[in-house]
Amino acid sequence: MNSTVTNILLVGVGGQGILLASEILAETVMLAGYDVKKSEIHGMSQRGGSVVSHVRYGREVFSPTVPEGEGDILFGFELMESCRYLQLMKPGGKVIANDLKIQPPAVLSGQMAYPDNLPELIRSRFPDFLLVDGQQLATQAGNPRAANTVLLGAVSRLLDIPEEFWFKALERMVPAKALEVNRKAFLMGREL
Amino acid sequence: MKEILSGNEAIARGAFEAGVKVASAYPGTPSTEILENIVAYPGIDASWAPNEKVALEVGIGASFGGGRALVTMKHVGVNVAADPLFTLSYTGVNGGLVLVTADDPEMHSSQNEQDNRNYAKFAKVPMLEPADSRECKEFTRLAFELSERFDTPVMLRTTTRSSHGKSIVELSEPVTGLPEPKLVRNAAKLVMLPGNARVRHPFIEERTRRLAEYGDSAVINRLELRDPTVGVITSGVPYQYVREVLPNVSTLKLGMVHPLPATLIREFAAKVERLFVVEELDPFIEEQVKAMGLTVVGKEILPLCGELSPAIVRRAFAGIGIVGATHALLPPFIPIDLPGRPPNMCPGCPHRGVFFTLNQLKAYVTGDIGCYTLGFMPPLSAMDTCICMGASVGMAAGVAKVVSAEEQQKIVGVIGDSTFLHTGINGLMEMVYNQSPATLIILDNRITAMTGRQDNPASGFTLMDAPTHRIDLALLCSALGVKHVRTIDPFDLAETKSVISEEMNRPEPSVIITDKPCVLVKREGVFEKGVLLEVCEESCVGCRACLKIGCPAIEWLPTDGKKGKSHIDPLLCSGCAVCHQLCKFDAIGRVI
Numbered sequence: 001m002n003s004t005v006t007n008i009l010l011v012g013v014g015g016q017g018i019l020l021a022s023e024i025l026a027e028t029v030m031l032a033g034y035d036v037k038k039s040e041i042h043g044m045s046q047r048g049g050s051v052v053s054h055v056r057y058g059r060e061v062f063s064p065t066v067p068e069g070e071g072d073i074l075f076g077f078e079l080m081e082s083c084r085y086l087q088l089m090k091p092g093g094k095v096i097a098n099d100l101k102i103q104p105p106a107v108l109s110g111q112m113a114y115p116d117n118l119p120e121l122i123r124s125r126f127p128d129f130l131l132v133d134g135q136q137l138a139t140q141a142g143n144p145r146a147a148n149t150v151l152l153g154a155v156s157r158l159l160d161i162p163e164e165f166w167f168k169a170l171e172r173m174v175p176a177k178a179l180e181v182n183r184k185a186f187l188m189g190r191e192l
Numbered sequence: 193m194k195e196i197l198s199g200n201e202a203i204a205r206g207a208f209e210a211g212v213k214v215a216s217a218y219p220g221t222p223s224t225e226i227l228e229n230i231v232a233y234p235g236i237d238a239s240w241a242p243n244e245k246v247a248l249e250v251g252i253g254a255s256f257g258g259g260r261a262l263v264t265m266k267h268v269g270v271n272v273a274a275d276p277l278f279t280l281s282y283t284g285v286n287g288g289l290v291l292v293t294a295d296d297p298e299m300h301s302s303q304n305e306q307d308n309r310n311y312a313k314f315a316k317v318p319m320l321e322p323a324d325s326r327e328c329k330e331f332t333r334l335a336f337e338l339s340e341r342f343d344t345p346v347m348l349r350t351t352t353r354s355s356h357g358k359s360i361v362e363l364s365e366p367v368t369g370l371p372e373p374k375l376v377r378n379a380a381k382l383v384m385l386p387g388n389a390r391v392r393h394p395f396i397e398e399r400t401r402r403l404a405e406y407g408d409s410a411v412i413n414r415l416e417l418r419d420p421t422v423g424v425i426t427s428g429v430p431y432q433y434v435r436e437v438l439p440n441v442s443t444l445k446l447g448m449v450h451p452l453p454a455t456l457i458r459e460f461a462a463k464v465e466r467l468f469v470v471e472e473l474d475p476f477i478e479e480q481v482k483a484m485g486l487t488v489v490g491k492e493i494l495p496l497c498g499e500l501s502p503a504i505v506r507r508a509f510a511g512i513g514i515v516g517a518t519h520a521l522l523p524p525f526i527p528i529d530l531p532g533r534p535p536n537m538c539p540g541c542p543h544r545g546v547f548f549t550l551n552q553l554k555a556y557v558t559g560d561i562g563c564y565t566l567g568f569m570p571p572l573s574a575m576d577t578c579i580c581m582g583a584s585v586g587m588a589a590g591v592a593k594v595v596s597a598e599e600q601q602k603i604v605g606v607i608g609d610s611t612f613l614h615t616g617i618n619g620l621m622e623m624v625y626n627q628s629p630a631t632l633i634i635l636d637n638r639i640t641a642m643t644g645r646q647d648n649p650a651s652g653f654t655l656m657d658a659p660t661h662r663i664d665l666a667l668l669c670s671a672l673g674v675k676h677v678r679t680i681d682p683f684d685l686a687e688t689k690s691v692i693s694e695e696m697n698r699p700e701p702s703v704i705i706t707d708k709p710c711v712l713v714k715r716e717g718v719f720e721k722g723v724l725l726e727v728c729e730e731s732c733v734g735c736r737a738c739l740k741i742g743c744p745a746i747e748w749l750p751t752d753g754k755k756g757k758s759h760i761d762p763l764l765c766s767g768c769a770v771c772h773q774l775c776k777f778d779a780i781g782r783v784i
């Protein structure tokens with residue numbers, strides 16, 4: 001096992017902006033001088049399917065995917081998807097999730113219920129699980145669509161990366177007119 | 193300068209740095225983004241072809257004309273392009289020609305997981321396999337050099353993980369001083385009649401021998417000596433898995449997987465005590481190493497199916513005591529059985545009403561490949577076969593040949609616009625020529641949606657976003673000799689049902705074309721949102737009729753026990769109003 005590598009999983013539903021968030025994260029760690037690899041599956045996942053993006057950084061990264069059981073941080077954009085990928089996490093890993101439920105087809109059609117005890121389940125295994133109301137904080141920052149950036153801010157606290165690199169990456173990856181809102185949203189998440 | 197690029201972006205960059213003049217492709221996951229990214233570079237004529245065979249032929253023409261040409265496709269695309277490929281191997285090239293095959297182990301978005309390394313050996317052309325984005329760029333550049341130096345097309349094989357994975361790439365300047373393209377006649381080399389081809393074949397065999405020799409000392413075939421007790425031959429992304437979980441073993445990393453560098457392999461084998469091959473899918477390297485008379489272990493401990501992962505490689509080597517088991521081998525933590533989240537047709541997708549109708553009419557649907565393949569999933573559940581692009585048409589004709597006259601009336605082929613022009617059109621010729629009683633539905637949503645919205649010959653625009661002639665599908669079908677060509681609005685369920693059932697009953701070839709665009713088309717004037725719909729709570733009796741179309745915008749809100757009411761999410765609704773037509777209680781109406 002390569003213990004000098006940090007393994008981050010970003011999970012959620014197709015269309016939630018996970019790829020952009022993982023791109024900002026990867027850009028940040030590259031700017032901070034690390035080697036970085038990122039992997040995800042495009043294709044079917046775009047049509048509302050489950051999405052997982054792997055970001056790994058360190059001095060030298062080999063595998064583009066997080067080895068099973070070695071995830072350090074799971075960064076969930078949706079509750080059920082956050083649970084789905086816990087199996088990739090190492091015991092004692094950190095889990096941060098957005099307090100958002102998006103119903104899958106079987107729930108929409110009334111065949112199954114959306115499980116209602118997911119936060120407790122996650123906490124039972126990952127005691128310092130952080131549940132974030134991304135939408136609400138982003139609305140406070142000025143745009144509910146910046147929820148991903150709030151979450152990114154919350155994740156940033158767990159990583160030893162100077163703030164300047166986060167802002168530089170945001171500047172590069174976010175359209176100029178949305179930059180101010182995203183900076184604010186990022187800081188709100190970082191202060192949680 | 194350093195940038196984080198996907199393998200596909202890096203191949204586009206590499207082609208630009210190599211001075212490519214022409215890039216041609218048919219989209220297919222995971223290869224599509226190569227051409228989508230190459231359009232940003234100056235001086236490259238980049239275009240979508242109607243199918244992979246044409247894409248390769250465009251590339252061959254450009255190469256014979258003296259320009260460097262890049263041709264890209266997904267793994268199954270090479271099946272379509274195989275005919276020109278095998279003879280191109282005989283002619284060789286003029287300007288360098290590189291064919292990218294993007295394989296999809298694990299079938300993340302494919303109908304099979306064929307291992308296209310076999311094509312390199314079968315067609316006798318060299319194949320390079322990069323392991324990350326940096327190599328994607330470097331190998332692309334090298335592939336063009338090798339193509340010209342050895343007078344051969346070169347295949348570059350990626351897999352989903354290398355195509356879509358991102359890593360850091362150092363950018364360089366484009367090459368200069370390439371010869372200007374011009375017409376040169378050379379019949380003995382370029383006209384493959386038996387007499388000429390017989391002369392070329394020995395050249396091909398000699399070329400393979402020289403390439404293997406090149407491989408013995410090529411820097412892309414890298415011998416890394418660490419612990420001499422265990423040696424692993426590997427290539428591509430599996431190399432990364434080996435380095436990840438077996439950091440101390442010796443490796444022979446092959447950048448060129450065909451032809452294999454026999455001398456280098458023997459040298460490596462002599463330096464290690466136990467020899468292994470770690471490769472995805474087929475025992476392609478393993479069998480050849482065994483044929484060299486060496487003792488090697490590969491598929492005895494590794495799977496033949498699906499992609500590898502660090503965990504799979506770790507388990508394989510832990511099983512024979514070479515690496516310690518870790519917590520990765522403990523049963524994973526899965527808290528509960530979660531409902532799955534399969535992909536779904538979008539709200540407002542014009543395919544939905546057609547499949548709902550086909551289900552109602554109990555049609556036997558020979559399906560095809562595209563977003564509409566999701567018509568197979570419940571609750572639509574209206575697809576009975578799916579083989580490869582274009583197959584729906586010929587198969588509809590074939591099924592009709594063997595079943596009773598009564599059952600013939602049930603047979604409907606369903607195909608998308610892009611797929612019809614790709615290889616469905618030949619099937620329609622069969623239907624007309626041999627007077628099939630089957631019915632064909634062309635789902636014309638004006639785009640190649642499945643692979644992420646690429647233009648095609650019936651969309652009216654090119655890859656460069658330039659307006660062009662839009663093939664008139666109805667006219668085309670009529671010109672082929674179909675007497676009954678009908679165009680329908682797939683959002684009008686009554687019309688859709690009556691036209692489809694009329695044509696199903698007709699014992700002659702007939703074609704129905706749907707004319708509503710894909711909701712994801714961003715181009716102005718194509719897709720426009722309709723007036724949104726809402727459920728009137730008082731009128732909804734909870735009969736669930738509207739749930740039968742599986743629209744993601746309609747959700748079921750349970751009240752008590754089995755009872756409940758429907759609700760339409762205004763953020764998701766696109767106003768197609770198909771649900772409105774299903775409600776017998778007038779509970780679904782337009783938002784005023």
Ligand SMILES: Cc1ncc(C[n+]2csc(CCOP(=O)(O)OP(=O)(O)O)c2C)c(N)n1
Nearest residue numbers: 220269561562563608609610611640641642
């Ligand atoms: C030989 C081959 N090339 C490419 C693909 C990838 N692919 C799958 S479906 C599809 C086209 C779908 O477009 P269309 O027929 O217009 O249907 P839509 O998705 O728009 O409904 C493509 C390119 C494939 N499966 N096989």
